[in-house]
Amino acid sequence: MALFSCGCCPSRRGFLASGLAAATALAAPRVHAQAAKPAVKRIDMHHHFLPPEYMKAEHERLSGYTHGGVSANQLLSWDASKSIEVMDANNIAVAIVSQTTPGVWFGDVAGGRHAARIWNDYAAEQIKKYPARYGLFAPIPLPDTEGSLKEIEYALDTLKADGIGIVSTYDGKYLGDASFAPVFAELNRRKAIVYVHPTVAACCGSVLPGVIPQAIEFPFDTTRTIASLIINGALMKYPDIRFIFSHGGGVTPMLAGRMAETLGHRPNSAEVTPNGVGAELRKLYYDTASATAPGAMAALRVMAGSGRILFGTDYPFVKAAAEIKELEETRFSDSEREAIDRGNALALLPRLRA
Ligand SMILES: [Zn+2]
Numbered sequence: 540m541a542l543f544s545c546g547c548c549p550s551r552r553g554f555l556a557s558g559l560a561a562a563t564a565l566a567a568p569r570v571h572a573q574a575a576k577p578a579v580k581r582i583d584m585h586h587h588f589l590p591p592e593y594m595k596a597e598h599e600r601l602s603g604y605t606h607g608g609v610s611a612n613q614l615l616s617w618d619a620s621k622s623i624e625v626m627d628a629n630n631i632a633v634a635i636v637s638q639t640t641p642g643v644w645f646g647d648v649a650g651g652r653h654a655a656r657i658w659n660d661y662a663a664e665q666i667k668k669y670p671a672r673y674g675l676f677a678p679i680p681l682p683d684t685e686g687s688l689k690e691i692e693y694a695l696d697t698l699k700a701d702g703i704g705i706v707s708t709y710d711g712k713y714l715g716d717a718s719f720a721p722v723f724a725e726l727n728r729r730k731a732i733v734y735v736h737p738t739v740a741a742c743c744g745s746v747l748p749g750v751i752p753q754a755i756e757f758p759f760d761t762t763r764t765i766a767s768l769i770i771n772g773a774l775m776k777y778p779d780i781r782f783i784f785s786h787g788g789g790v791t792p793m794l795a796g797r798m799a800e801t802l803g804h805r806p807n808s809a810e811v812t813p814n815g816v817g818a819e820l821r822k823l824y825y826d827t828a829s830a831t832a833p834g835a836m837a838a839l840r841v842m843a844g845s846g847r848i849l850f851g852t853d854y855p856f857v858k859a860a861a862e863i864k865e866l867e868e869t870r871f872s873d874s875e876r877e878a879i880d881r882g883n884a885l886a887l888l889p890r891l892r893a
Pocket of ligand 1: 585587639736785853
């Protein structure tokens with residue numbers, strides 16, 4: 540069977556049909572939200588902390604580290620009170636904090652373990668300082684298996700973290716690589732939430748000179764790692780991990796039909812995608828950060844369904860207010876809007892209902 544067929548393939552037809560209702564709903568013109576209705580208190584599932592000791596080391600290691608449009612001075616002077624100000628200004632009740640790229644792995648075992656521990660201990664201090672405002676997706680020093688297993692134990696058992704935060708690729712290996720199996724087996728045993736943030740692989744940071752990786756490469760790295768988890772059977776082997784992918788899954792929603800056609804016809808597809816690629820994609824969760832533009836949100840909603848979409852800001856790298864405005868201008872039903880802003884996160888993190 541041709542890989543790029545005419546669309547008559549049953550799996551593709553089923554995949555597309557499943558999103559038809561959502562696509563039809565979003566095809567309507569954008570409308571402004573009704574101002575009279577009180578806003579739901581949001582839960583931000585994509586919110587970064589910049590621990591000072593970690594940031595100082597990062598700044599020295601990279602000789603003047605900056606990230607997106609945030610200057611080195613802003614990165615180095617950050618503290619949690621600034622995060623609270625942004626949350627209060629944007630009707631955000633709780634933020635689940637996580638690392639941003641490049642994470643805590645710089646090629647040496649001792650350094651990775653140290654960076655993960657200072658990151659997590661700093662986050663735990665701030666969570667105590669601001670009761671009920673934060674949760675934690677704790678970084679672990681992958682690809683160091685032993686160090687990661689120890690940090691999982693510390694983060695989940697001692698710090699009571701809400702889940703584990705990792706990045707999309709480590710040393711050129713995507714997350715479906717067999718070398719990560721012991722860590723995923725443990726996370727599956729614990730039924731953990733695993734939050735996956737994009738980074739940039741060594742191959743691809745300057746494919747287009749002058750274009751920063753955030754523009755194009757991050758969304759593709761997220762997509763590559765989702766594909767890696769699918770084709771290597773990791774989503775089937777570890778069904779109890781609740782995976783969340785940043786930025787609406789990168790370019791996955793746009794490529795979902797193409798991925799269903801291609802990945803769904805590999806030699807091992809009966810084993811790793813017995814219900815089709817679309818069914819695997821619908822098992823995952825996706826946050827809204829930088830995916831709030833009408834086209835991106837329409838594609839995400841068709842692929843995943845509104846029950847798998849989680850509000851996220853990407854603080855402090857993206858302006859929360861602008862993204863919220865785009866979401867408010869998107870035609871969702873009241874129940875869908877409540878689910879995306881808060882309800883879907885509460886289902887994943889029932890402790891926040893208290
Ligand atoms: Zn981010």
